[in-house]
Amino acid sequence: MFSLLKSRIALSATLFILSAQVAAAGEPGHFGYGKVATPAEIAGWDIDVRGNDGAGLPAGKGSVQRGADIFAEQCAACHGTFGEGEGRFPKLAGGNGTLQDDRPEPTVGSFWPFAPTLFDYINRAMPMPAPHTLPVDDVYALTAYILNLNDIVANDFVADRDSLPQVKMPNRDHFIWTDPRPDTQDRPCMSACAPEAGVKITSTAEGRNLTPRTTGPLDTMQPE
Amino acid sequence: MPADPWRNTWRNPWRKLPVVQKLAAPGNPLARRSFLKLGAALSGGIAIGAAPGHAEDAAPPADSPWSQSLGAGVVDRPYGRPADTEAGVIRRNVPWLTAGTQSSVSFSPIQDLHGIITPNGLFFERHHAGRPDIDPSQHRLMIHGLVERPLVLSMKDIMRFPSTSRIHFIECPANGGMEWRAAQLNSLQFTHGMIGCAEWTGVRLSTLLEEVGLKKEAKWALVEGADGAHMTRSLPLDKCLDDCLVVYAQNGEALRPEQGYPLRLIVPGWEGNVNIKWLRRIKLGDKPWFSREETSKYTDLMPDGSARGFTWLIDAKSVITFPCPEKPLDGPGLYEIRGLAWSGSGKVKRVDVTVDGGMNWQSAILHDPVLTKALTKFTFEWRWDGKPALLESRAMDESGYVQPTITELRKQRGTNSVYHNNSIQTWQIKPDGSVFDVQLA
Numbered sequence: 001m002f003s004l005l006k007s008r009i010a011l012s013a014t015l016f017i018l019s020a021q022v023a024a025a026g027e028p029g030h031f032g033y034g035k036v037a038t039p040a041e042i043a044g045w046d047i048d049v050r051g052n053d054g055a056g057l058p059a060g061k062g063s064v065q066r067g068a069d070i071f072a073e074q075c076a077a078c079h080g081t082f083g084e085g086e087g088r089f090p091k092l093a094g095g096n097g098t099l100q101d102d103r104p105e106p107t108v109g110s111f112w113p114f115a116p117t118l119f120d121y122i123n124r125a126m127p128m129p130a131p132h133t134l135p136v137d138d139v140y141a142l143t144a145y146i147l148n149l150n151d152i153v154a155n156d157f158v159a160d161r162d163s164l165p166q167v168k169m170p171n172r173d174h175f176i177w178t179d180p181r182p183d184t185q186d187r188p189c190m191s192a193c194a195p196e197a198g199v200k201i202t203s204t205a206e207g208r209n210l211t212p213r214t215t216g217p218l219d220t221m222q223p224e
Numbered sequence: 225m226p227a228d229p230w231r232n233t234w235r236n237p238w239r240k241l242p243v244v245q246k247l248a249a250p251g252n253p254l255a256r257r258s259f260l261k262l263g264a265a266l267s268g269g270i271a272i273g274a275a276p277g278h279a280e281d282a283a284p285p286a287d288s289p290w291s292q293s294l295g296a297g298v299v300d301r302p303y304g305r306p307a308d309t310e311a312g313v314i315r316r317n318v319p320w321l322t323a324g325t326q327s328s329v330s331f332s333p334i335q336d337l338h339g340i341i342t343p344n345g346l347f348f349e350r351h352h353a354g355r356p357d358i359d360p361s362q363h364r365l366m367i368h369g370l371v372e373r374p375l376v377l378s379m380k381d382i383m384r385f386p387s388t389s390r391i392h393f394i395e396c397p398a399n400g401g402m403e404w405r406a407a408q409l410n411s412l413q414f415t416h417g418m419i420g421c422a423e424w425t426g427v428r429l430s431t432l433l434e435e436v437g438l439k440k441e442a443k444w445a446l447v448e449g450a451d452g453a454h455m456t457r458s459l460p461l462d463k464c465l466d467d468c469l470v471v472y473a474q475n476g477e478a479l480r481p482e483q484g485y486p487l488r489l490i491v492p493g494w495e496g497n498v499n500i501k502w503l504r505r506i507k508l509g510d511k512p513w514f515s516r517e518e519t520s521k522y523t524d525l526m527p528d529g530s531a532r533g534f535t536w537l538i539d540a541k542s543v544i545t546f547p548c549p550e551k552p553l554d555g556p557g558l559y560e561i562r563g564l565a566w567s568g569s570g571k572v573k574r575v576d577v578t579v580d581g582g583m584n585w586q587s588a589i590l591h592d593p594v595l596t597k598a599l600t601k602f603t604f605e606w607r608w609d610g611k612p613a614l615l616e617s618r619a620m621d622e623s624g625y626v627q628p629t630i631t632e633l634r635k636q637r638g639t640n641s642v643y644h645n646n647s648i649q650t651w652q653i654k655p656d657g658s659v660f661d662v663q664l665a
Contacts, residue, residue: 087323111520114514177512188585
């Protein structure tokens with residue numbers, strides 16, 4: 001009798017534990033699929049660095065001098081020795097004061113708002129043929145060099161997790177982070193909408209020779 | 225009853241030959257003349273159907289060669305493909321636009337498409353480090369950061385979650401970006417081809433976020449791809465919980481590698497760039513990350529030198545897809561003007577069409593289904609008198625937003641903002657029926 005009671009208590013305790021382990025719908029672990037990520041797994045993929053305050057910057061450092069050597073080896077073929085950009089590859093330096101021009105030149109120096117973003121981008125996406133293969137110190141060095149090319153840091157600058165967030169980018173305060181749209185005022189006019197002077201064609205793609213026709217046999221675009 | 229008479233006793237010797245060769249083969253009495261002509265038409269770059277009379281030998285009263293021969297059997301093409309004569313219906317790129325093809329874009333041939341669903345092989349591409357070819361058995365999605373229970377999910381795990389299917393467009397915000405300053409490209413494919421619409425199947429992002437358990441400080445999600453760009457954007461949590469999907473299928477089959485196989489994010493109604501392909505990581509945080517793709521790129525430069533960031537929404541837009549530069553008119557008469565409209569804010573409510581450059585407008589017919597944040601088809605019957613005309617369409621969505629003219633957009637944003645050109649497109653019709661991309665004042 002006593003042992004039966006004991007086993008009943010044990011059984012109900014077991015049931016309680018089981019039910020506690022099954023999360024209700026909408027609660028964490030309800031489905032129970034996959035496996036909980038280990039700290040090591042997270043550390044391997046947790047590469048992001050936050051632009052505005054550098055959160056996530058790893059230990060390590062790199063100088064402008066070292067960056068110049070790595071840049072010549074890894075980057076200059078596309079970006080040019082001084083970041084001027086080869087062909088249509090991005091120009092990394094210069095363009096200061098051009099953002100209001102007819103042909104602005106947005107570069108790291110003239111446009112980018114946050115220095116840690118440069119570390120993050122080089123680290124995750126460069127060099128293009130072998131992304132995310134450079135040692136952390138090399139990424140810091142390249143970051144320092146590109147900032148130096150833009151006259152944002154001195155020749156003796158060393159980039160690390162403390163110094164990069166301190167760098168104030170020239171264009172930092174010229175971003176609006178709240179979308180102001182809708183910003184257009186058109187109304188759905190249905191008749192007699194155009195000005196008295198009538199409709200005028202201001203530009204045409206005709207004869208501009210910019211339309212690729214290189215692939216596919218079946219275009220019927222006129223004229224040839 | 226004998227065994228299947230076809231089995232082992234008869235093999236079609238033409239099976240491996242292209243259709244033109246088959247039909248022009250000796251012994252096919254009808255074939256020779258008509259298919260020499262057809263072959264010439266193909267190699268000469270003239271569209272089938274656009275050169276009248278090229279196939280008169282197959283038209284009544286003659287019987288056509290394909291009606292007098294045995295066709296290819298089932299599983300001749302185990303995974304089907306378009307007819308050989310549709311070979312020109314392909315994605316194309318603009319070689320002068322980018323340094324190479326790996327960080328580049330291709331445009332969908334919307335001048336040749338007919339509904340609101342884009343075929344998977346023709347969906348536009350935008351890669352930042354080329355197309356990775358991923359082994360799905362090794363692909364993982366990690367969700368971590370400000371969560372109670374960080375998870376690593378395999379594709380099998382993800383496919384066990386409750387599934388949902390929804391039809392949404394994806395548009396690159398740079399669609400039309402080459403037209404800010406002036407009409408440049410005489411082609412619907414190149415002015416509007418960075419858009420596609422598909423039925424996406426996967427799991428709601430909100431389901432996955434409930435499964436990991438959000439900490440109350442979580443306000444933003446970093447979403448990241450497994451491609452060489454480790455493509456990264458920040459998304460506000462409200463949008464993640466509202467209608468985002470983590471999908472593995474497109475139009476009923478597994479995603480194409482170009483579209484993020486085996487897993488991508490769908491952020492309905494927002495710029496294409498945030499719909500991260502090859503999705504491998506979601507990290508919850510309290511602030512946005514200000515990644516390169518949301519600071520130096522995908523921000524809109526204004527005339528005063530300031531730049532707008534986090535401009536995710538695709539505003540209402542429409543375009544006439546017939547006629548267009550690639551599909552001219554064939555003489556005066558009755559035509560159905562056809563087009564597509566869409567809005568990231570919800571459903572398209574109305575589309576108006578003008579044939580006189582915007583002086584007078586009439587509402588077009590919207591065709592079912594009219595779905596939220598999806599392509600919507602419109603048509604408008606028009607009798608062309610053979611005189612010069614200026615065709616435009618103007619979309620309005622259920623929020624009351626009206627698609628602007630390029631003049632109005634330039635007034636607000638200048639010509640250097642690259643992204644979010646949702647202006648009204650003008651097609652100029654000349655008396656010979658040819659069509660040109662123009663802009664009006």
